[in-house]
Amino acid sequence: MATHKQPVSALIVIYTPELDVLLLERADHPGYWQSVTGSRDGNESLRETASREVMEETGLDATRYALSDWQQHNVYEIYETWRHRYAPGVTQNTEHVFGLQLPQQVPVQLSPREHLGYQWLPWKEAADKVFSPSNRAAILQLPEHLQHG
Numbered sequence: 001m002a003t004h005k006q007p008v009s010a011l012i013v014i015y016t017p018e019l020d021v022l023l024l025e026r027a028d029h030p031g032y033w034q035s036v037t038g039s040r041d042g043n044e045s046l047r048e049t050a051s052r053e054v055m056e057e058t059g060l061d062a063t064r065y066a067l068s069d070w071q072q073h074n075v076y077e078i079y080e081t082w083r084h085r086y087a088p089g090v091t092q093n094t095e096h097v098f099g100l101q102l103p104q105q106v107p108v109q110l111s112p113r114e115h116l117g118y119q120w121l122p123w124k125e126a127a128d129k130v131f132s133p134s135n136r137a138a139i140l141q142l143p144e145h146l147q148h149g
Contacts, residue, residue, distance in 0.1 A: 004087040005039040007078070010050040012036040012067075012098045013138050014058070019146065020105055021126035021139055024057060024115040029081075032131045033119075035138070037095070050098040058118075059109030066101040070145060073097065074134040097138050099145050 013035045014022040026032040038053035040046065047069060051062040074095045078086060086093075105120045121129060127139040 004090070005085045006041075007086055007090050007093045008040045008046075009037055009093055009095045010040070010046055010053055010098055011074075011095050011135060011138060012050050012054055012062075012100050013135075013142065014054070014060075014100045014102060015123065015142055015146075016102055016104055016120075017146065019123040019142050020120045021123050021142070022058070022105075022108065023119055023121060023126055023129060024110065025117045027112065027114055027116050029131075030116060033129045034132055035130065035135050036100075037135070039093075046096045047098075050096075050100075054100060057111055057114060060100075060102075060106070062100055065103075066099075068099045068101075068145070070097040070099055070138070070141070074137075076134060095134055097134075099142070101146075 023033045023035065026034065036053050036057045038049065040049045050067060054060050054062040075092055078091055078093050108118055110118060123139055123142045127136045130136050
């Protein structure tokens with residue numbers, strides 16, 4: 001098992017047809033809300049990363065729902081507070097964006113080590129609540145992804 005995280009991750013926006021969005025509150029930073037996100041492990045595909053992270057962080061089986069690769073990625077500076085998780089000198093991460101549409105809001109099983117709580121919010125409120133600019137941008141694109149499948 002690698003000692004450092006890969007600077008390649010998946011961001012998965014989980015939402016309903018009514019554009020309600022699931023947000024999770026980080027355990028290591030109370031008050032920081034986000035969509036499901038996590039780094040790739042080993043040689044798994046980005047879709048496998050997305051499915052695994054959804055299962056680990058919410059208990060939901062992404063293969064039972066509509067998981068779509070939005071074919072976009074964001075390169076961003078890794079927050080200083082989390083850089084120690086990466087190899088020395090690694091300062092940027094490439095995040096690949098996915099959407100997971102559920103038929104309706106469902107309760108989720110949080111990983112207490114990672115998250116303190118969750119909430120479903122209308123998409124515009126969710127976009128305003130997340131701390132990450134790339135997460136905000138992805139949520140704001142939801143109506144477009146819902147229309148075009």
